[in-house]
Structures are given as C-alpha cells and as structure tokens.
Amino acid sequence: MSTAPLWLVAVRNELRKAVHRRALRLTWAGFVLVCALVSIQILNAESNDGGPLAMADLWPSALGGLGGLAGIMAGVAFALLLGSEWDWRTGRQNVIDGLGRGEWFTGKLGLLVVIAGAFVTTHVLTTGIGVLVVGEPLDGGWIELWHVKWMLGLLAGLTCTLTIALVTGLGTSGAGAATALFLVWIAAEPLMSAGLREYDDWRGWIGEHLPAGTFARLQQRPTWDPVFAERAAADPELAARMVPASATMLEALVWVVILTSSAWLLYRRRDL
C-alpha cells in the first residue's frame, strides 16, 4: 500500500496523464519548432553583422526573441488539459475515487508549474544550443548572471500566464470554452491595458500592471539588462518609465497568488 500523501499522488497522476496526452505533445513539439526557427532567424541576423559573436551578447536575442508565443502555447496546452476534465467528467470521478478537492487542485497546480518549467527549459535549451553553436565565449564568458535572472523571470511570467488558464479552465466546463476564454483574455488584455493607461489615476496604474502585461515585461531586455538600469539611474525620466526587475517579479508572484486563489474559489464552490 502506498503511503505517499494524496497531494503528491495527485501531482504524480497529473504528470502521468499529461505525458500521454497528444494535445500536450503536439503543442510542445510545435513550440520546439517555433523556438528552433526563431533561434535560427536571430542567429542568422547576428551572423550577418560579421566578426566573432560573443555568447553573452547572443543570450538577450535568444531569450527575448519569442514574444508572447511561449505564454500562448503553454497556456493553450494547459487549458486543454484542464478543460478536458469537465468534458470527460474525469475531474469529478477523481473526487469520487477519493481525492479531496484540495488535493485535486494541488495536482493541477503541480502540473501548471511543471508545464511552465518545461516550456521555459525548452526555450532556453533550444535557443541556447544556437548560442553555443554560433557564439564564442569572448570577454563576457558563456553566460552572465542577469541572463540567468532573466530565465527565472521567464519562469515566473509563464507561471503567471498559466494561472490565467487555470482560472479559465476551472471557471468554464470544457476544453473548448477554457481555451477560447484564455485566448480572448490574452487578446483583450492589451486593449484593456491601453484603455486604462489613458487615465492618470489608479486606473492607469492597473492598466500598467495586468497579468499578461507583466509577463510581457518580464520577457523584455530593458527589465533585466544592467545597462538599462544604469541609464535609468542617470535619467529620471527613463527611471520613471522603467519598472525594476524585482518589482516586476513581485508583481508576477502577486498575480499568481490572486489568480490561483480565484481559481480555487471558483472550483471549491462549484458542483462537479
């Protein structure tokens, strides 16, 4: 008889189910392809500049080159996985079989973190291979500390984006609805953000700090590159426009907590 705590059993079961799920495999394979294509494109552009390429200079192009694709693809995969539990009524069968609602939810959170980690790792490895192939460890070495921080920022940002899919997956009753609502959110948030930023009061502040926008900022070089921080220190106007990396990370974590709590409340109160 197994003695593992049930929340751990739930997480393991989620991973066992996920690795066999074609929707996740296809989305992930598509992501690998996109990463590879973007990597090739970026490295080709860098190569055209001529001269030896410093690895430390290639990382920013590699890490920032995907735009919002990682969030969209990972979010769609997660929404599909989560929403299917309603389509197949397996979510409620899991509870009937003996999982508490809290343990079931924890299982999904574990899956969320693993998917975020897998997509960021895929991104870093796929583009990193390009960096290793084309670049040379000139003065800056192989990699700098702020590149690693940037990678952690991508993980936090992607986790934040996946919690949006967690909310849509638990707030709707099917994979199609969960995925559609997630995509609508991702498409609508920049428009809403732009509208709110027209105001100079608290509404403008909210417009600056919406969850998908937070991930977008965590993907951008100025958030992480110390050169920009130095420039901002000397230029109050630039400093006013820049949000420090630590504050953006904190913002992402706050959104993770808010969205996860909302998803839990939605799930806890609903009939399965």
Add this chain to the structure above:
Amino acid sequence: MTAIATIGLRKWYRSGFSRTRAVDGITFRVERGQIFGFLGPNGSGKTTTIGLLLGILRPTAGEVELLGRSGRRGLLEARRRTGATLETPNFYPYLSGERNLRLVARVKGAPDADVDRALDLVGLSDRRTDRFAAYSLGMKQRLALAATVIGDPELIILDEPANGLDPEGMREIREIILRLADEGRTIFLSSHLLAEVEKTCTHVAIIKKGQLIRQGTVDEIVETGFVYALRADDPAALAEAARTFPGAREVWTERDADADVFVELAAREPAELNRFLSGRAVFVSRLVEHRRSLEDAFIEATGDAAGESGGESTGEGSTG
C-alpha cells in the same frame, strides 16, 4: 451498522428567480451488507442524491453519513473506503483501461495487484492495454465496475451499472454484484432495470420528484397481502364460488394474466379456500400465492411506467 444514512438531504437549484427542488428532504438508511436498490423515474433525483453522497454536489441542506463517518474530513476518509461510479463510466479516453485503473489504485493507495484482480473480475484482462476510447459500451461499464472494487472498498455505489448492456452482459454484471455482496460489501445501486434490481437487491427505496416515497425490503415492497391466483376449467363458476367464501375480501379477474381469478383473503388460509371451492364442485387446477413484480410495485408507487416519466424538473447538473 449503517453504511449510508441521510437526514433531510436537500439540493435546490436556483435559476433566475425560480428554484428547482432536485432532492427535497430525503432521509434513508442503508445497513451494512445490504444490496440496496435506489429507484425512481427519470429526473426524480437519483443521480443528484448519489452525487450528494459522493461529495461532488454541495447539499443545500441536510446531512450525509457514510460508513459511520460524517463531516467534511470524515466523509472524505469514508469515500476512500468506497468505490463508486456516477452515470456514464468516466475515464481518460486516450489511456488504456489498465493505465486508467492504475491512476485509481494510486489514489486509493492500493497495490498494482488490485488492478490485475479487478481486470480479471470483470473479464477485461485480454483488453487491458487497449485505449478506453476503443472499448465498447459494455466494456466501459465493466471497467467502471472494476474501478469500484480497487482498494477493497466496504461500500460500492453504482449508478445504472447495466445501462446499455445486452442480456448476457446484464447477467454478468448481476453475478459480479452478487459476488461482491457475498464478500460482505454493501452495494448501493440505482437502476431503471427493475427486473434486474428485483433479482439482485435485498432492499429498495423509491424516489419521486426528489422525495422518498417507499423504502423497505424487496419482499415488503412487492407485498400484496394474502392474494391468491387460481385457475379452473370454468372461470366464471370459480369466480362466483370464490365470492361466497367467508374470508374473501375481493375477487377479480385480469386480462392477459396467468390465472383466471385472483382472490384477496383476510388471512393466509389457501387450504380453507380450496376446501370451500371443492365443496361447491369447483376444482382448481392451480392455486398459488400471487406476488406482484417490483415493476408493478414501482408503477403503483410512482404512478408512472418504469423509467418513462419525467419527475420534477431538476434544473442544471446531473439528475437521474
């Protein structure tokens, strides 16, 4: 020892300004070791009641006790000692039957050997590696039954376990249920197949429009009093003579019945009746105690043909 007890269990759905009473104050008990049939027309609240027992629906009011435990923690613990299916078999279609059962086994903390035993029990060992999506309806039902026995549960709750099965499949399911009951487990099952319930269950409850209208042993439910079915060469003379018997309460005939005349007596005295009829030169060729079927009792109790009438609208979610 009580396996299931509900007190004033209620589930009301709100839809705009209206309120639908899917389950309306149900109180019943299932003792350990019983095979308990839970019957009712479509939409009467059977599946909603089972959903409330299993914790997937939030009750509007009332209490549930499973295996002597109540409260959120207690019920969660009791549900781990319970095997159950609700409505259709719910499994991951892209996983094999075996993989699906292994997921269940891990939740229940059961060894892998339980999965093998369960597959053997329902006769799916040969198809264990096939994807669930490729199973026939009968195989899906059998896999659902296999899932319920993993972890050696004390209580098994089955919602329409023989739905969609052919007669042979129904017989197999019935035999499995009886075998599980012989092992000392309590079985709670809802079904539209009243003949199957009559063959399988020791106790039944009948629900209509969210309310319990009959509960008791199968014998109690089908009990008709002292009614006897008689046959003779001259049915008219038989009926006339029977009406003059001092202990006869009522005498009637039924079209398409397997007897000519039915006689309800005030007491269990068929020998007296036979002697009385012989004395009037009416010789019966058949005299048996008349026992109505569960279907007759069900129709009488619900006022509907089995499974064909809608009960009160049950609003959103699943009701059965």
